[in-house]
Every structure is written in C-alpha cells, then in structure tokens.
Amino acid sequence: MTNLTIGEVAKRANLPAKTIRYYEDIGLITPLRDSNGYRVFRESDFHKLTFLGRARALGFTIEDCRTLLALYEDDSRASADVKAIAQKHLTEIEAKITDLQAMHATLSDLSQKCCGDARPDCPILEGLSGQTN
Amino acid sequence: MTNLTIGEVAKRANLPAKTIRYYEDIGLITPLRDSNGYRVFRESDFHKLTFLGRARALGFTIEDCRTLLALYEDDSRASADVKAIAQKHLTEIEAKITDLQAMHATLSDLSQKCCGDARPDCPILEGLSGQTN
DNA sequence: CTTGACCTTCCCCCAACTGGAACCTTGACA
DNA sequence: TGTCAAGGTTCCAGTTGGGGGAAGGTCAAG
Incomplete structure (x- = not known):
C-alpha cells in the first residue's frame, strides 16, 4: 500500500501517468527510483499528487500549486x-x-x-x- | 486612406502588428506587397482584420474565425x-x-x-x- | 520462450500569439 | 553626404499544461 508504480498511483490519484511524469519534470514531486529505473511512489508522493489534482481542478496555475504545496509542507506557514x-x-x-x-x-x-x-x-x-x- | 502599412492598419484595427503578421501566416488575410517588401493593406484587408478582431474578442477560435470569414465573403451563404x-x-x-x-x-x-x-x-x-x- | 502489459526516455504537437535578434528601408536633419 | 531613429522584414524560441507516439527495457504468466 505504501510503494506504488506510476500506473497504480495514477489510478489512485486520478491523474494521467503523463501528467505525473510532467510534474516530476518540473520539480513538483520527486519519487524514488527502483533498481530497474522505475519510479517508486511513496504515500507522501501520492498525497502531493492528490493535492495537486485538487488544486489544478480549482484552476490554480502550476506555479500557484508549487507555492501552495510548499506552504502545505511548511508547518510554520x-x-x-x-x-x-x-x-x-x-x-x-x-x-x-x-x-x-x-x-x-x-x-x-x-x-x-x-x-x-x-x-x-x-x-x-x-x-x-x-x-x- | 485606402492603402496602409502594417503599423497604420494595426492602429486602426486595434490589433498588434505581430498578430496581423500571424494572421497572414496562417492564411486569414493576404495583403499585397510593395516593391520594397513591405505589406500593403487595402480596405478589404482592414475590414477583415476588424472582423477578426471582433470575432476573437467574442472568444471564437481561429478556425471558427476562418469559417466565419469565409461565410462573410460568401454572398450565397x-x-x-x-x-x-x-x-x-x-x-x-x-x-x-x-x-x-x-x-x-x-x-x-x-x-x-x-x-x-x-x-x-x-x-x-x-x-x-x-x-x- | 514468447507474449502482453507495464515501464523508460525522447521528441514533436496543440492555441494563439509574444519577444527578441539580425537585418533592410525610409525620411529627416546636420 | 553621413547618420540616426522609426519604421519595416524574416526567423527562431518561448509561453501553459500537458498529449501522442516511437523505440526500447522489464516483468510475470503460460
């Protein structure tokens, strides 16, 4: 339940795998890598992805999402x-x-x-x- | 009043010159050319540009604009x-x-x-x- | 041992422009 | 005549937020 492949996390976060790769590309998430090169998504990655999905659905730009995510992670915000x-x-x-x-x-x-x-x-x-x- | 340079027609049609060049590029308008290579805009070009400006301001896509312009030109529409x-x-x-x-x-x-x-x-x-x- | 479903990277494509570089033309002024 | 600014020209790259698809690696099942 904790570690997911991109296909699994895509289903659960309800986002296309392409979009998730793109979010990694632009530095919104940083999944681990398995020895075979596959991305490994932890719970925390999954949470960030659902967060991003909701924020995007509300129309926030990617840059706003980046800021919101940083605030989300910052306990002293x-x-x-x-x-x-x-x-x-x-x-x-x-x-x-x-x-x-x-x-x-x-x-x-x-x-x-x-x-x-x-x-x-x-x-x-x-x-x-x-x-x- | 009939023949205009791109700067003049841009002012009158209230469109950026860049946009007008783009519209020529994608075949929405076909201005003439002077011997020095400068575009020459006739009244008819000016009319099409104002038409396009209004249609775009109403949110029509470029392809819709293309169709609307063709209908505009077609007396038997x-x-x-x-x-x-x-x-x-x-x-x-x-x-x-x-x-x-x-x-x-x-x-x-x-x-x-x-x-x-x-x-x-x-x-x-x-x-x-x-x-x- | 092969098949099919995954996964990877890579690059091009979309709309509708906008910005900028590099260069040419024109008219005014010294 | 020299030169300078204000026009014009083309071409290339970037924007937003990904999508499509090729070429190839990996893995579990039969």
Whole structure:
C-alpha cells in the first residue's frame, strides 16, 4: 500500500501517468527510483499528487500549486499567505466569469436576431463586420 | 486612406502588428506587397482584420474565425450556417461559466473558513489535501 | 520462450500569439 | 553626404499544461 508504480498511483490519484511524469519534470514531486529505473511512489508522493489534482481542478496555475504545496509542507506557514493566493485566484475567476458573460450577452443578442435559415442575411455577420445596424 | 502599412492598419484595427503578421501566416488575410517588401493593406484587408478582431474578442477560435470569414465573403451563404457556429460557441461559453462558478463556489467556501492570520491552521490547505474535516 | 502489459526516455504537437535578434528601408536633419 | 531613429522584414524560441507516439527495457504468466 505504501510503494506504488506510476500506473497504480495514477489510478489512485486520478491523474494521467503523463501528467505525473510532467510534474516530476518540473520539480513538483520527486519519487524514488527502483533498481530497474522505475519510479517508486511513496504515500507522501501520492498525497502531493492528490493535492495537486485538487488544486489544478480549482484552476490554480502550476506555479500557484508549487507555492501552495510548499506552504502545505511548511508547518510554520501563516494561513494568511495561503488565503492571499486563494483570494487572488478568486478575483481572477470572477474576472473570467465577467468576460465570458459579456461575450455571451453580445453573442446571444446577435444570434437571437439571426433567423438561421437558407437566406444569406445574417445579423451575426453584420455585427462582426461592425455595421451599427 | 485606402492603402496602409502594417503599423497604420494595426492602429486602426486595434490589433498588434505581430498578430496581423500571424494572421497572414496562417492564411486569414493576404495583403499585397510593395516593391520594397513591405505589406500593403487595402480596405478589404482592414475590414477583415476588424472582423477578426471582433470575432476573437467574442472568444471564437481561429478556425471558427476562418469559417466565419469565409461565410462573410460568401454572398450565397445560409444564415443557418453562421447561427450554428454561434450557438455552438454559446454552449461552450456556458459550460466554461458553469465550470468557473463551481470552482468559485468551492474555493470561496474554503477561503471563508480560513482566518488568514499568522497561524498555520488553514482550512484551504486541508481542503486541498482531502481532509473531510 | 514468447507474449502482453507495464515501464523508460525522447521528441514533436496543440492555441494563439509574444519577444527578441539580425537585418533592410525610409525620411529627416546636420 | 553621413547618420540616426522609426519604421519595416524574416526567423527562431518561448509561453501553459500537458498529449501522442516511437523505440526500447522489464516483468510475470503460460
């Protein structure tokens, strides 16, 4: 249960093996190696991988994940440092949502005006071409 | 007013010159060339660029832009073809918004529980590490 | 002894640009 | 005429976060 191959840890952490190799490549994890060259994943590696999986699923960048992981490992961290990263990310998420909502509003507006039949008249194309009509 | 250099058309279309060169590279526009090798942009090139700028601002992929531009140029198009692309894109935007809202909900939940002071106790890290607490 | 399922490294590919190097052209000014 | 800055040109590399696939090593089962 403690030492896993990449395939086993991939299943348990629910991450592609490719992704795990990539995370080692960029220094997020450092699994041991067996005499045959195979990676050996300890519990601690598995925990880091699940941590990374969740953080990525929440949209944190790899660099944020690196920082969060370091804070996670640091018993003397200040929770303020973690919260600051989370708040910054929340702000970015809000900005993206706002952008997408604006796009959606504009495009659904144009789309509603387009009857979508066999004729060439198209308010969507007119809107894109800049006709104020 | 009709023939522009890349710098001039970049200003008017509000696009970086680099982006315009890239659009030529991938065949979205085909400006003429002067005897000195400089690109020469006609009105029609300018119109295509503003069209592309707007379509990209609405989040359409380059390939969607290529298709939309072809439809724009095609007088015998069916508006249904345009509308189909728009509707598909709207659905994708909606999916992204939903994803981001879910991330936001989870993360703001965790963040609210974190007092964010100098102490190490941090519900955000606990949440990321998978503690059901 | 071979087969199939693993594992390894390596390199290229994706979107949609952006930055920078090295070099050419043009117009203005001394 | 020399030169300088501000344009233009091409080409190459890097970005994010991996994915696809080749070429080859390893291991357990039959």
